[in-house]
Amino acid sequence: MITVLLAIFIPFIAACLVPFIHKFLTGRRIGWFVMAVPLFLFILLLRLVPSLSDGSTYTYTFPWIPSADVHFSTYLDGLSMIFALLITGIGSLVVLYSIFYLSEREAIGRFYTYLLLFMGAMLGVVLSDNLIVLYVFWELTSISSFLLIAFWYHRKQSRYGAKKSMLITVTGGIFMLAGFLLLYSMTETFSLRELIGMREVIAADSLFVPAMLLVLIGAFTKSAQFPFHIWLPDAMEAPTPVSAYLHSATMVKAGIYLVARFTPVFAGHxxxxxxxxxxxxxxxxxxxxxxxxxxxxxxxxxxxxxxxxxxxxxxxxxxxxxxxxxxxxxxxxxxxxxxxxxxxxxxxxxxxxxxxxxxxxxxxxxxxxxxxxxxxxxxxxxxxxxxxxxxxxxxxxxxxxxxxxxxxxxxxxxxxxxxxxxxxxxxxxxxxxxxxxxxxxxxxxxxxxxxxxxxxxxxxxxxxxxxxxxxxxxxxxxxxxxxxxxxxxxxxxxxxxxxxxxxxxxxxxxxxxxxxxxxxxxxxxxxxxxxxxxxxxxxxxxxxxxxxxxxxxxxxxxLGILQWTLDRLYNTFLLWMETTATKITKTYMTGSVRDYVAYIMLFFIAFLGIGLVGIPQFVFDFSKDAPIEINEGLIVFVMMCSSIAILFARSRITAIILNGVLGYSIAILFVVFRAPDLALTQIIVETVTTVLFLLCFYFLPEWRVERKSISMKWRNGLIAAASGIVVTVVALLVQGHSFYPSISVYYESASRLAGGLNVVNTILGDFRAFDTMLEVLVLFIAGLGVFSLVKLRRKKGADHPEKK
Structure with missing residues (x-):
């Protein structure tokens, strides 16, 4: 029945309209518009009470994520009707009360937006048949209640109470979600009605008790049961209409609803x-x-x-x-x-x-x-x-x-x-x-x-x-x-x-x-x-x-024993977490780029390197490799020498030139391997990069050689060597194993159909046309950067940096 669906979405629609309508209905008048929403829904639902008392139920379903068996399903029966009437009926009275309770100097539009969001979320919880949809609305009640409790955010206690309530209830909601997933693994359905019909199957499963406990944690946190009740007293920092609505009639009753709804599933144990x-x-x-x-x-x-x-x-x-x-x-x-x-x-x-x-x-x-x-x-x-x-x-x-x-x-x-x-x-x-x-x-x-x-x-x-x-x-x-x-x-x-x-x-x-x-x-x-x-x-x-x-x-x-409270334990635990997190963060957040790169490379070495050891096909196969010519070996030797020389460069000009030697050596290798297109691209990119480096470094402060300790040099050297070894090993393993047919055969035959004689050109022009266009755009942007740097004029009186 689409009426049930409208009952959920009307408060959300009204919440979206409040900021715009508030511009015309200023002051307390916006409250009368908001009050019409729960009052209309209360009357709409009240009309269905006689048919429900005769045993009728109302359902409506439309697909949301069919591949994951998640459908937006609503279900209205006698149990959900009690909560829906409380949400809308008490909600109408609370809005009426708030019209005269809140000062016109308050952010009334924001208050009613949050209130309607919460109302819609609560209706979604009690009217949802799909567990995932119920969970979405469940967490939305935590978020909207957080906004309502922190309405007077300039007060420290309001902020504290809001964070406390959301931390506890959202954590409980995550446990509840895990319970829902366990139920799905047992029954392969997220439908509440279908779960009730499969209670014998669920009771016979080994995951029955874990699923039950996880669902109960979610219910207990939301309904403020011991020991999770500590959030409720601090939530009283909210305006009184919020307390009257959330903490007496609606939000805290969500946990009660969940236990009552799952009683046919878990009861009997x-x-x-x-x-x-x-x-x-x-x-x-x-x-x-x-x-x-x-x-x-x-x-x-x-x-x-x-x-x-x-x-x-x-x-x-x-x-x-x-x-x-x-x-x-x-x-x-x-x-x-x-x-x-x-x-x-x-x-x-x-x-x-x-x-x-x-x-x-x-x-x-x-x-x-x-x-x-x-x-x-x-x-x-x-x-x-x-x-x-x-x-x-x-x-x-x-x-x-x-x-x-x-x-x-x-x-x-x-x-x-x-x-x-x-x-x-x-x-x-x-x-x-x-x-x-x-x-x-x-x-x-x-x-x-x-x-x-x-x-x-x-x-x-x-x-x-x-x-x-x-x-x-x-x-x-x-x-x-x-x-x-x-x-x-x-x-x-x-x-x-x-x-x-x-x-x-x-x-x-x-x-x-x-x-x-x-x-x-x-x-x-x-x-x-x-x-x-x-x-x-x-x-x-x-x-x-x-x-x-x-x-x-x-x-x-x-007395001492009665002075001990769970609040003190909660605050101590949060303080310990904050202190520990601060110490850990300060340990690795050093502000040094070198340290961050070291962390990344260590992670790379640990996970990829150790993972390679466990591969059964950890075998090098050089039988299909082509022989290395003398000229190719010389080019690689030059590249190795320039790479090592960069580490000992004493000026920026030397480092840039040596880096250029690397790039142009790669271009020469492309020529040797009969790939002139790639060589030309490499030469253009290397030239542009070298010019950009020269122009950028021209305006940098004087080059200062950082003094490093012997231990730091050894650490950096070992990390660099290990990274190189891992990359080399991966390359050799990939080269020696062919689990799938090479795609080059497809490209070769398709290139002839495209009318191209050069396979590489055909790939760039036909198969990767969009990618090639973006590459051209990148080169164009780089050219604009070079042009801007060339035309850059330094301010008069500026000191010339040392050109090194």
């Missing part, structure tokens, strides 16, 4: 389950624990995003066990985990997007995001406070907000590991829900920090440059209000979302099911007095207690 679920839970608890100690609201939200992404990833890991289970009750439990992951994916985009916009409002209106400088804003900014309350309580998993529903499903999924009894150790089955519960406790704490320390309590003393606190303009509040409203609507009408959006996505993750029966559980706000609700009550009670006494135990973050 224990390695996939353990890596995805364990890395997810580790990321969740690591992010939530680190979020509590942050004093910058944006940094707090960054680590909370890391934590929430880990939670979704762990659910996908648990959901993969459905492929390894045969009992229907167990399958229902594990598919419910994937359902919870997709459900929380949407919920997280709504409450986290609204929270980022709230932080942007505080920064925009007050000039600070520092929690220690905030407080008492609830009565001054009531609408902003209400949005922050809804978003924070939803992220904490409290009713009546959508985060409560998905958090309950999260607890149920972790508890299902114990009920299904699939893990070999009971203690390991208990560890999963325990870690999930502890991570949820810290999530509750940092959510309380957002609400109570930023908006309630006493107003701190104003700091220098602080702007008077006031409510944000209603235009800036529209986008977060829409997201906050969705938080409440989803809580009261969750099954509508489950039927039309989540259901088709579940069929994409579990293609072995022919219908939605058993795949889409009923979502209820109350499940009775079961373990999940007790876990939630425990989260609230312990969370309130720990928050109440936060100032007493927060000092543990100052």
């Amino acid at each position: 224990a390695t996939w389950f353990y890596i995805v679920s364990c890395v997810g839970l580790l990321t969740m608890i690591w992010g939530s624990v680190n979020a509590v100690k942050q004093t910058d609201l944006k940094a707090l939200l960054a680590f909370s995003t890391v934590s929430q992404l880990g939670m979704i990833m762990s659910l996908l890991g648990v959901g993969s066990l459905a492929f390894a289970s045969s009992e229907s009750t167990h399958v229902a439990l594990f598919t419910a985990a994937t359902f919870a992951a997709l459900f929380h994916l949407i919920n997280h985009s709504t409450f986290k997007g609204s929270l980022f916009m709230v932080v942007g409002i505080l920064d925009h209106e007050l000039g600070t995001r520092n929690i220690r400088r905030l407080g008492g804003l609830a009565t001054i900014m009531p609408i902003t406070f209400s949005i922050a309350l809804i978003g924070s309580f939803s992220m904490a998993g409290l009713p009546p907000f959508n985060g409560f529903l998905s958090k309950e499903l999260f607890f149920e999924a972790m508890l299902s590991l114990k009920e299904a009894n699939l893990l070999t150790m009971d203690s390991l089955a208990l560890l999963f829900p325990l870690v999930a519960w502890i991570g949820s406790v810290f999530t509750f704490i940092y959510c309380m920090i957002i609400v109570f320390q930023s908006f309630l309590g006493k107003t701190p003393e104003p700091f220098p440059g602080q702007r008077p606190a006031h409510e944000a303009p209603i235009q800036m509040l529209v986008a977060p209000l829409v997201l906050a409203s969705l938080v409440l609507l989803i809580f009261f009408f969750p099954n509508t979302l489950g039927t039309y959006i989540l259901g088709p996505a579940m069929l994409a993750v579990y293609p072995q099911f022919e219908s939605l029966n058993g795949l889409v559980p009923e979502i209820h706000a109350w499940h009775g007095w079961k373990m999940p609700i007790f876990m939630t009550i425990g989260v609230v009670l312990l969370g309130v207690l720990l928050y109440r006494f936060l100032r007493y135990w927060k000092g543990i973050y100052q």
Whole structure:
């Protein structure tokens, strides 16, 4: 369906038009043009939701590189629809928010160009069926996000965060590409749909695990999973609309999409389950624990995003066990985990997007995001406070907000590991829900920090440059209000979302099911007095207690072991690489042409010389050689003498004359070998070259004989001798071996057909006519150079260089 193809390319077309349209739609007006793009695409895609819920899919393919089996194939199903709606829907609200957030003094045209590039790249990732095309868009998201994060490039931290994010995500993308190539070697197809149909073939291959690990590295780096999460907090230096879009709803979800999309390919293998679920839970608890100690609201939200992404990833890991289970009750439990992951994916985009916009409002209106400088804003900014309350309580998993529903499903999924009894150790089955519960406790704490320390309590003393606190303009509040409203609507009408959006996505993750029966559980706000609700009550009670006494135990973050961070390791590694690279570069980048030539010749000697030794046909054959006449030997002897004499020349004139002797000796050899045309060409070229050398060297400074040490002379001599030996050996080997018939027979017969009596003339005039014309052009340019040098007049008063 061409509609899917247009959904990808329309943002790119709009991005190309923005620089031109911005000349006419100055200021904020360009934002309304940009906003129309994601809004149009959102409506266009929304119209396809009913047909997708009935089981339809949409594909479109046209050849791109057929010889390499690379086709531009698009595929829209329930899973890609979730992400496409988030990209376009949240994108519309982010553009609306940015219209009033960004100052008209900013480079708004450049900002929207980057934003549309990123939007198109993300749509390309989730709508591509061909792995190579997906990879192209995958890396394009890294490049466009780099441009967005570095939008305020005059700030050092913005540049640092942009480079850090691109370095980590692009490196992960290269690993992912290697995994794609391994999958192609196993299946001989780049099509995602065909890979899913060949999962048995892939699972039986010895490259199964390496391909899986490489794909997961790409997914983990993009979705900020431990230990690759370190780029996300530094990426918060981007403008708040970028953070709300890239780092809560879209870019970081690309890794989630990749894991969900490849679940039918790799799921069922224990390695996939353990890596995805364990890395997810580790990321969740690591992010939530680190979020509590942050004093910058944006940094707090960054680590909370890391934590929430880990939670979704762990659910996908648990959901993969459905492929390894045969009992229907167990399958229902594990598919419910994937359902919870997709459900929380949407919920997280709504409450986290609204929270980022709230932080942007505080920064925009007050000039600070520092929690220690905030407080008492609830009565001054009531609408902003209400949005922050809804978003924070939803992220904490409290009713009546959508985060409560998905958090309950999260607890149920972790508890299902114990009920299904699939893990070999009971203690390991208990560890999963325990870690999930502890991570949820810290999530509750940092959510309380957002609400109570930023908006309630006493107003701190104003700091220098602080702007008077006031409510944000209603235009800036529209986008977060829409997201906050969705938080409440989803809580009261969750099954509508489950039927039309989540259901088709579940069929994409579990293609072995022919219908939605058993795949889409009923979502209820109350499940009775079961373990999940007790876990939630425990989260609230312990969370309130720990928050109440936060100032007493927060000092543990100052302990030595907790001061160690992966950021410090990353910076140390980069510093070591930079230092090592500098030392290595200074070793060979000496600024001496002689050294560079020595490196080239050593490389030539090492690889070509050593390579010749391994050739079985390393035999010299002189049986077909013609005898060497005395006059030919004399000419060669003269050439050898002049070559050696150049090394000991004490003036430029002597060196040029000796070099000319070499050239004219070659011309004489051509005459001896009955090739007068070549001899004439050689004489002309040698004459022109000699004249050019004389004219150029006339204006050079005085000739100074460089003093060289004995060791340097020996080194240069050995390199020169070895180079000459290698070239001679190659020439003799080529002369003594004829693997193919000589082409001279063809030229001889074809020359007669062309009407030429001289074979060389015919080759130059007919077979190499274009080459000959270029040679004439080269001679013409050389003649112009000679003419210019002859006519060159030196300035008056210039010192005459010594003519040597």
